[in-house]
Amino acid sequence: MEKLQWFKFSPTDWGLGKIQRCPEITQARYIRLCCLYWNKEGGLSYEDAEIDIEAEHLNILVAKKIVERVGDGIIIKFLDEQLSEITIDCKGKSKAAKLRWEKYRAKKLDNNTSTDAVQESNGAVQESNGALQKSNGAMQNDAEKRREEESREDKSIKTNVENPKTDFDFNISKCLEFINKAFGKQYRSINAVTQKKYKELLKQYGWRDVSSAILAVKDDKFHIESKYKYATPEFFTRPKTMDMYAFSSISEPA
Numbered sequence: 001m002e003k004l005q006w007f008k009f010s011p012t013d014w015g016l017g018k019i020q021r022c023p024e025i026t027q028a029r030y031i032r033l034c035c036l037y038w039n040k041e042g043g044l045s046y047e048d049a050e051i052d053i054e055a056e057h058l059n060i061l062v063a064k065k066i067v068e069r070v071g072d073g074i075i076i077k078f079l080d081e082q083l084s085e086i087t088i089d090c091k092g093k094s095k096a097a098k099l100r101w102e103k104y105r106a107k108k109l110d111n112n113t114s115t116d117a118v119q120e121s122n123g124a125v126q127e128s129n130g131a132l133q134k135s136n137g138a139m140q141n142d143a144e145k146r147r148e149e150e151s152r153e154d155k156s157i158k159t160n161v162e163n164p165k166t167d168f169d170f171n172i173s174k175c176l177e178f179i180n181k182a183f184g185k186q187y188r189s190i191n192a193v194t195q196k197k198y199k200e201l202l203k204q205y206g207w208r209d210v211s212s213a214i215l216a217v218k219d220d221k222f223h224i225e226s227k228y229k230y231a232t233p234e235f236f237t238r239p240k241t242m243d244m245y246a247f248s249s250i251s252e253p254a
Contacts, residue, residue: 007038007082018064026060029053033067037076042083049074171207172198176233178211182218183228190233197237209246210236216245 014020019027033053037044046069050058061067068075175198176190190198201210217223217231235241 004038004041004086007034007079013078018066021064022060022066026057029057030061030066033058033061034076034079037074037079038083042075042080043073045073047072168199168202175207175210175236178214179231179233179236182214183231185228185231187233194234194237197234201237201239201242204239205242205246209242212247213242213245216248217241220245 019030022030030053033049036049036052046058049067058067062069062074066076068077172190172195176187179185180187198210213236214231217228217235223231
């Protein structure tokens with residue numbers, strides 16, 4: 001194909017074009033690229049172009065939009081325009097050559113559209129993955145919080161089992177201290193039978209009533225003279241004792 005042995009070159013376009021913004025070595029590599037592109041009749045892959053003039057210079061030409069990347073290939077517009085104008089008239093193949101060129105050009109455009117679509121799709125996938133990672137991160141944080149809460153609850157339950165300290169236990173302990181202080185006793189504990197009686201008593205009376213009864217017995221002449229020998233923990237579990245003494249005094253023991 002004799003007419004493909006040369007292409008038009010305009011010194012004016014070169015002197016005023018974007019190529020002047022590139023380093024001199026890149027300009028030289030661009031001329032080499034144009035020759036290679038022309039010899040390939042525009043069918044030059046990006047990989048081959050990168051190998052021939054090196055990635056550094058090809059990247060500069062693409063960034064300056066002197067060369068366009070289309071899918072796996074490249075486009076140099078001013079050469080494409082010349083290629084499209086060439087009429088090959090040997091052996092009556094002019095029409096076929098034109099159709100071949102148009103088909104090739106359309107393929108380039110399709111590749112470009114496809115590449116853009118793929119890039120857009122990849123962008124959507126990346127955005128979706130980012131949202132998924134964020135969601136997974138939130139779920140992991142929630143799971144960690146739940147595990148921490150469950151751990152605290154388990155620890156609390158374990159502590160309560162190992163050290164069962166209920167309101168009743170606390171109050172029965174304070175009741176024993178109150179009795180010992182009021183009557184000069186030294187009881188060390190209240191037995192289980194007496195504790196059960198206190199639980200029955202508390203269905204009708206309160207701990208304040210028990211305290212009031214203890215104070216009233218402390219000031220009662222009969223109990224003073226008997227040196228409080230009847231003032232036992234069990235004595236204050238009796239409803240009769242509550243009815244007789246619980247509401248006659250509200251002062252604290254000395």
